[in-house]
Amino acid sequence: MEQQIQGYHDLFGEGIDHLHCPRCGAESLHQGEVIVYDRSEDQKTCVKTSVNAGQVSVDPKASNALNPSSRRHGLTIQFACEKCGDAPIILKIAQHKGSTRIGWAFQHVPLQASGAFHDSDLD
Numbered sequence: 001m002e003q004q005i006q007g008y009h010d011l012f013g014e015g016i017d018h019l020h021c022p023r024c025g026a027e028s029l030h031q032g033e034v035i036v037y038d039r040s041e042d043q044k045t046c047v048k049t050s051v052n053a054g055q056v057s058v059d060p061k062a063s064n065a066l067n068p069s070s071r072r073h074g075l076t077i078q079f080a081c082e083k084c085g086d087a088p089i090i091l092k093i094a095q096h097k098g099s100t101r102i103g104w105a106f107q108h109v110p111l112q113a114s115g116a117f118h119d120s121d122l123d
């Protein structure tokens with residue numbers, strides 16, 4: 001029997017906000033592929049689950065080569081930015097000992113070529 005979460009919205013409280021593009025600062029990020037790396041501590045392989053464009057794939061003995069955690073669980077969410085181009089932007093979340101780390105991985109794109117908004121545009 002599936003357990004329902006009661007008061008779901010209360011779990012988010014007031015802390016939800018816009019995520020900004022790490023490359024240009026815009027709020028126009030579109031979510032793409034989500035990958036979850038389920039890994040017991042220091043296991044050589046992990047269960048890799050990918051969800052993208054209505055498709056789900058599961059590899060129960062995947063490599064940890066792209067797992068953002070060096071030893072445990074991790075997940076990545078790929079984004080595309082409306083303002084600075086199609087070069088992928090990856091949000092990475094990694095379990096590291098007793099803490100959770102978060103960070104970006106992205107390719108730099110010359111902002112003047114992307115049409116992105118700049119503070120200097122206000123001058």
Ligand SMILES: [Zn+2]
Nearest residue numbers: 021024081084
């Ligand atoms: Zn951007």
